Amino acid sequence: MAIRLQMLTEDPKEIELIERYWAVDESGQYLEKVSALEGIVEMAQGVTLASFIRQRCNAFDENQVCPKCAGLVEIKNRSQAKKVSQPSIKLCTLCQEDQDAIALEAQKAKAAELARQLTEYVRKQSTRTVDYSTIADRQVLLLLALDRAVTPRLTHGGFTVGDCRGLAPRYVGDFLQQLREAGLVLDDPTKARPGTYYWEGDEIWMFRDQVVYRLAPDAASRSADEVIRSLQDRVYTDAEGLFTLWLDYSVADVMRYLGAQCALYNHELSERELEEINSTLRSALETYSVSQLWSVVWKVVRDAASLANREYYNRPKAAATIPGKIRRNLEKVQRESIELKAWSRPEQHPAGTLGMVLGEILGVDENTSGHRVSSLVTWFTGQACSPTVEAELHEPVRELMTIALAHDVGSSVMLRFAELIRAGHDVGSAVEEIGSALRS
Structure with missing residues (x-):
């Protein structure tokens, strides 16, 4: 040497x-x-x-x-x-200095291109406007809930995803992304901290948590405060859109509870397992309430915790059984017509401003079943009395009444119909269930 x-x-x-x-x-x-x-x-x-x-x-x-x-x-x-x-x-020292100089020049070129692209992006953003009288019903409710969550930053300044934590129990970024994709909220690079945007390959990338958003300008040149006030007088007509928003929110409410219960017992679920549970719960929420599914989650997570203590089991293996256990539990409930218990909302688990807005507009909460919400939304938007619905119901109702009178059970049919409506079924599903029972 x-x-x-x-x-x-x-x-x-x-x-x-x-x-x-x-x-x-x-x-x-x-x-x-x-x-x-x-x-x-x-x-x-x-x-x-x-x-x-x-x-x-x-x-x-x-x-x-x-x-x-x-x-x-x-x-x-x-x-x-x-x-x-x-x-x-x-x-060697000289070659390293040459390489560093080349890398520095490339970095400067990237920074210059990023600055040019952001300047152009800001210019295009400044020309975008929205006709708020034409936006979808679900977007109206989201904006009203967002305004409550970030007041006064929605109408005076900018806000980040972190500022929106009070919007929903979970998936706040996804709700905000819905508004971003619709062009209702715009990101403002001029207000973001340095390093939020960066150049990668041939595209601008960003750190989502650092992006600053603002409400898109009104096409009629009204102030942001005036826009929000006008949305409060909205007449809602999109039953499907409102019910979908309720499902989005309710899934977030149940998944937040699942996360808290899993953390309590140190259960870790993969992204794939969480997606599977999300899908199962979304389907179940079309029938049951949030509070009823909390009780299912509570039982399943504790069963998995007990399983983890058995011989030849460990915590990861036990956690992996949770998606299947939830699905099988709900299948048994439906198959055997078991009445699900309803859990109370935990104090540390707030509903979020979206839940509050849905409650005020539709009169629903965590104890309202999916059947009931569907019925309420249909009546609230006027769809229950629409010519299309009436035409679709004409033949099923006629057939039901014919069978009921033929069997002299008209009064029983009407009482059962009223019972199903009170339980949250819409007219169509109530007629179908009673008709099926009479024909069997």
């Missing part, structure tokens, strides 16, 4: 120290220990021997050559030296 030295000092004592530090025998072993060399030259407090020598000498290992130019590679301390000749993964 041979070390080539380039002295940066003329002090004889320092030169002697440096040469003794790097001196080796024929086998490549250092002649003197570091501890034996300390104290030869006075050094400032806190300065190590290696750093002291590094400031006064450049050392090059003749056993390591630059992979680019075959020049000697500089080493900083004894541990970096090699006893036998071998290819180096490091570049």
Whole structure:
């Protein structure tokens, strides 16, 4: 092993120290220990021997050559030296400086292109407007809920996803993304902190949590406050859209409870397992209430916790059973017509402003069944009395009444119909269920 030295000092004592530090025998072993060399030259407090020598000498290992130019590679301390000749993964000082300079120029070019692209993006954003009288019903409710969650930032300034935590129990980013995709909220790069946007490949990327959003300007040039006030007088007509929004929110409400219960027992679920549970719960919510599904989640998570303590089981294996257990539990409930219990909302689990708005507009909460919500939305939007619905119901109602009168059970049919409507069924499903029972 041979070390080539380039002295940066003329002090004889320092030169002697440096040469003794790097001196080796024929086998490549250092002649003197570091501890034996300390104290030869006075050094400032806190300065190590290696750093002291590094400031006064450049050392090059003749056993390591630059992979680019075959020049000697500089080493900083004894541990970096090699006893036998071998290819180096490091570049020599000059080649590294050249590479750093090229990388710096590329970085500057990326920064310049990013600035140009963002300037153009901001220019296009400034010309976008929205006719708020034409937006979908579900978007109206989302905006009203968002206004409550971030007041006054929705109408005066900007806000981030983190500011919207009070919007819903979970999936806040997804709800905000719905408004972003509809062009109702715009991101404002001029208000984001440095580093929020970056250039990757040929595209602008961003850190979503740092993006600053604002309400899109009104096409009629009304202020943001006026826009929100006008939405409060909305006449709703889209039953399907409102019910879908309720499902989105209710799934978030149940999944938030699931997350809390799993955390309590240290159950960790994969993204795939969470998606499976999400799908199962969404389907179940068309029939049951949020509070009823809380009771299902409570039971299943505790069953998994008990399973984790059995022989040949562990916590990950037990957690993996949760998606299937939820599905099978709901299948049994439906098959055997079991009455699900309803759990009360935990104090640490608020409904969120979207839940509050849905409650005020539709008169629903965590105890309202999916059947009931569907019926309420249908009546609220006027769809229950629409000509299309009436036409669709004409033949089924006629057939039902004919069968009921033929069997002299008219009064029983009407009482059962009223019972189903009170339970949340719409007219169509109530007629279908009674008709099926009479025909069987």
